[in-house]
Amino acid sequence: MSESVVVHDGIDESKRRWVAITCGAGAVAGVATAVPFVSTFAPSERAKAAGAAVEVDISDLKMGEKKTVEWRGQPVWIVRRTPEQVAALGKDTAELADPDSKRNPDEQTPPYARNEHRSIKPEVLVVVGICTHLGCSPGDKFSAGAQPSLPADWPGGWLCPCHGSTFDLAGRVFKNKPAPDNLRVPPHVYMSDSKLLIGEDKA
Amino acid sequence: MSEFKVAPANATAGVKLLTWVDNRFPASKLWKEHLSEYYAPKNFNFWYFFGSLALLVLVIQIVTGIFLVMHYKPDAAQAFASVEYIMRDVPWGKLVRYMHSTGASAFFIVVYMHMFRGFLYGSYRKPRELVWIFGCAIFLCLMGEAFMGYLLPWGQMSYWGAQVIVNLFSAIPFVGPDLSLMIRGDYVVSDATLNRFFSFHVIAIPLILLGLVVAHIIALHEVGSNNPDGIEIKDKKDANGIPLDGIPFHPYYSVHDLVGVAGFLILFSAVVFFAPEMGGYFLEYNNFIPADSLKTPPHIAPVWYFTPYYSMLRATTDDMLKVFDVLVIVAAVLALWKGKFGSTAKAVIVVASLIVLTGFGLFKFTGIPALAGCDAKFWGVLVMGGSVVILFFMPWLDQSPVKSIRYRPDWHKAVYGVFVVVFLILGYLGIEPPDPLKTAMAQVGTVLYFGFFLLMPWWSQMGTFKPVPDRVVFHAH
Numbered sequence: 001m002s003e004s005v006v007v008h009d010g011i012d013e014s015k016r017r018w019v020a021i022t023c024g025a026g027a028v029a030g031v032a033t034a035v036p037f038v039s040t041f042a043p044s045e046r047a048k049a050a051g052a053a054v055e056v057d058i059s060d061l062k063m064g065e066k067k068t069v070e071w072r073g074q075p076v077w078i079v080r081r082t083p084e085q086v087a088a089l090g091k092d093t094a095e096l097a098d099p100d101s102k103r104n105p106d107e108q109t110p111p112y113a114r115n116e117h118r119s120i121k122p123e124v125l126v127v128v129g130i131c132t133h134l135g136c137s138p139g140d141k142f143s144a145g146a147q148p149s150l151p152a153d154w155p156g157g158w159l160c161p162c163h164g165s166t167f168d169l170a171g172r173v174f175k176n177k178p179a180p181d182n183l184r185v186p187p188h189v190y191m192s193d194s195k196l197l198i199g200e201d202k203a
Numbered sequence: 204m205s206e207f208k209v210a211p212a213n214a215t216a217g218v219k220l221l222t223w224v225d226n227r228f229p230a231s232k233l234w235k236e237h238l239s240e241y242y243a244p245k246n247f248n249f250w251y252f253f254g255s256l257a258l259l260v261l262v263i264q265i266v267t268g269i270f271l272v273m274h275y276k277p278d279a280a281q282a283f284a285s286v287e288y289i290m291r292d293v294p295w296g297k298l299v300r301y302m303h304s305t306g307a308s309a310f311f312i313v314v315y316m317h318m319f320r321g322f323l324y325g326s327y328r329k330p331r332e333l334v335w336i337f338g339c340a341i342f343l344c345l346m347g348e349a350f351m352g353y354l355l356p357w358g359q360m361s362y363w364g365a366q367v368i369v370n371l372f373s374a375i376p377f378v379g380p381d382l383s384l385m386i387r388g389d390y391v392v393s394d395a396t397l398n399r400f401f402s403f404h405v406i407a408i409p410l411i412l413l414g415l416v417v418a419h420i421i422a423l424h425e426v427g428s429n430n431p432d433g434i435e436i437k438d439k440k441d442a443n444g445i446p447l448d449g450i451p452f453h454p455y456y457s458v459h460d461l462v463g464v465a466g467f468l469i470l471f472s473a474v475v476f477f478a479p480e481m482g483g484y485f486l487e488y489n490n491f492i493p494a495d496s497l498k499t500p501p502h503i504a505p506v507w508y509f510t511p512y513y514s515m516l517r518a519t520t521d522d523m524l525k526v527f528d529v530l531v532i533v534a535a536v537l538a539l540w541k542g543k544f545g546s547t548a549k550a551v552i553v554v555a556s557l558i559v560l561t562g563f564g565l566f567k568f569t570g571i572p573a574l575a576g577c578d579a580k581f582w583g584v585l586v587m588g589g590s591v592v593i594l595f596f597m598p599w600l601d602q603s604p605v606k607s608i609r610y611r612p613d614w615h616k617a618v619y620g621v622f623v624v625v626f627l628i629l630g631y632l633g634i635e636p637p638d639p640l641k642t643a644m645a646q647v648g649t650v651l652y653f654g655f656f657l658l659m660p661w662w663s664q665m666g667t668f669k670p671v672p673d674r675v676v677f678h679a680h
Contacts (some may be wrong), residue, residue: 041385047395068497073391075497129497133580135370136363137499149638161501162367163517164637176521180578 053199075129118170127171132181136162242449244430246675250320252463267303277401279394282357301479311508325606326429332598337419351400358490433606510633518645519583603663612666
């Protein structure tokens with residue numbers, strides 16, 4: 001083997017090549033070893049399995065009231081809006097960032113809620129109560145009019161306590177607020193007039 | 204390896220033992236290099252207490268942390284109750300926990316003072332760039348450590364604070380949502396999140412932190428300490444090669460620092476014993492309510508040491524992006540008009556500005572999806588991250604011909620003063636609930652904060668500088 005040794009400036013090219021190959025192979029092994037460790041960060045099978053649809057009875061939900069249920073660890077709000085509140089949704093849409101829910105419709109608004117009231121039944125709103133900015137749960141500000149942290153012409157809706165994003169009673173975000181999207185309407189379906197299934201589109 | 208030494212025959216047992224050790228481990232060598240023959244400038248002032256104090260707080264946090272882990276349960280179902288168990292049933296557990304929670308705030312106070320000392324005397328300037336960079340990395344680790352530790356009591360603030368910060372990562376285009384999923388290990392902040400944050404808080408980050416502290420000190424001892432005059436004491440040495448203005452760290456500064464330690468412990472104990480919650484600033488009231496994933500408390504705010512950055516995050520709204528548009532255009536025009544750049548560099552400036560402006564959404568009106576730009580949410584996260592990362596660049600942003608504030612034009616002191624006031628106001632605004640006036644103030648503050656750093660290459664050179672003395676200014680007591 002010694003006759004094939006090429007030496008430049010005291011460097012044995014053959015040894016140098018083997019060092020490079022060994023380092024390369026070592027790096028590949030290192031990355032391969034890191035894969036299972038990084039993978040452990042992903043949600044476990046148990047976390048993935050927990051996400052079943054939730055059944056809610058809304059027969060006791062009165063006009064202008066809200067009910068909160070837990071779905072996938074998140075609050076889902078069901079609000080029975082008054083006829084005046086539903087009628088008000090058509091006004092002042094100029095103040096809203098995305099009145100027609102055109103942004104990210106596949107994630108935020110299922111086809112049956114792509115309307116002005118963002119719901120199947122005009123009076124019953126079903127939204128995930130998590131702000132689309134950084135995931136706080138906005139607080140109820142249902143009464144209209146001026147109040148702290150809200151504009152004088154407040155139509156009623158929600159105020160996020162974390163960064164001040166505001167949403168109207170259809171979960172639509174107002175302009176110039178940190179939240180980019182309207183509140184998410186989860187997949188849901190009416191099993192009967194007063195029974196809702198949240199988490200699935202088809203009963 | 205050094206030569207094998209032999210202790211004299213009549214030496215004491217202690218000397219013989221040390222000789223035996225020194226032949227196998229550089230004990231005396233390390234002692235000399237880092238303590239008894241490490242020459243520090245003799246003119247250190249008040250601001251130089253905070254390095255050793257930071258080390259003291261690190262020790263307090265590690266020791267109290269070890270004892271807390273003996274009783275704490277990293278389990279979403281038991282965490283809150285186990286903290287209350289420490290507070291009520293573990294003998295002196297309350298004291299250990301209050302030392303740890305007060306230690307967290309004390310750490311940030313001490314580190315902010317330590318960093319400001321660097322600002323005052325140009326301690327980050329050549330050849331101390333790596334000392335500063337290791338220090339900034341320590342600061343980043345400290346922020347991670349504090350954030351993850353805050354989830355462990357599993358109170359309402361713990362929960363919603365973690366929810367907000369983890370969701371920050373989801374604002375990153377393309378990979379964001381998956382990244383925040385990987386951090387949480389679940390679709391919401393849950394038991395999985397608590398467990399991994401516990402692991403990071405008690406082992407992963409402390410190990411990195413200790414390594415960085417060692418690197419910080421080794422780098423410092425390699426180049427030597429700066430001083431309030433910003434003069435290199437190594438330039439003037441005596442016949443033995445010892446700096447004329449240097450004194451051995453031990454015993455002079457080891458004893459001197461004990462005064463700082465005593466003063467610090469008086470204040471620290473006062474808080475631990477009499478005001479451990481510090482009016483809701485060190486331990487927030489909402490954190491005495493167990494985490495509820497369905498309800499955010501009506502007012503949430505981070506702990507005080509994060510609020511300046513949090514303010515800047517909140518300040519970045521769509522309107523703010525329009526301000527950024529104007530600033531970028533002004534900067535680009537000035538660079539093209541005043542800057543002495545070649546045509547290639549000018550083309551790069553134009554293209555880069557257009558890319559940034561597109562990102563801000565300036566061309567959104569065209570309706571072309573590719574020109575829609577990124578959300579204000581993403582830029583908010585970038586502004587918040589940038590407000591910390593920009594510190595790393597201090598050694599190159601500061602172009603002043605002298606290091607120390609003492610020999611810079613007097614109006615530079617005013618600039619520093621404005622910066623400190625802006626930082627404090629941003630901190631105050633971050634604690635307050637958002638309203639239009641406060642958001643506008645935070646927006647002005649954000650522009651001033653970044654202006655201080657980004658314009659530093661220009662303003663730090665301007666004005667009449669005072670002559671720097673040859674030797675340090677020192678008045679014996």
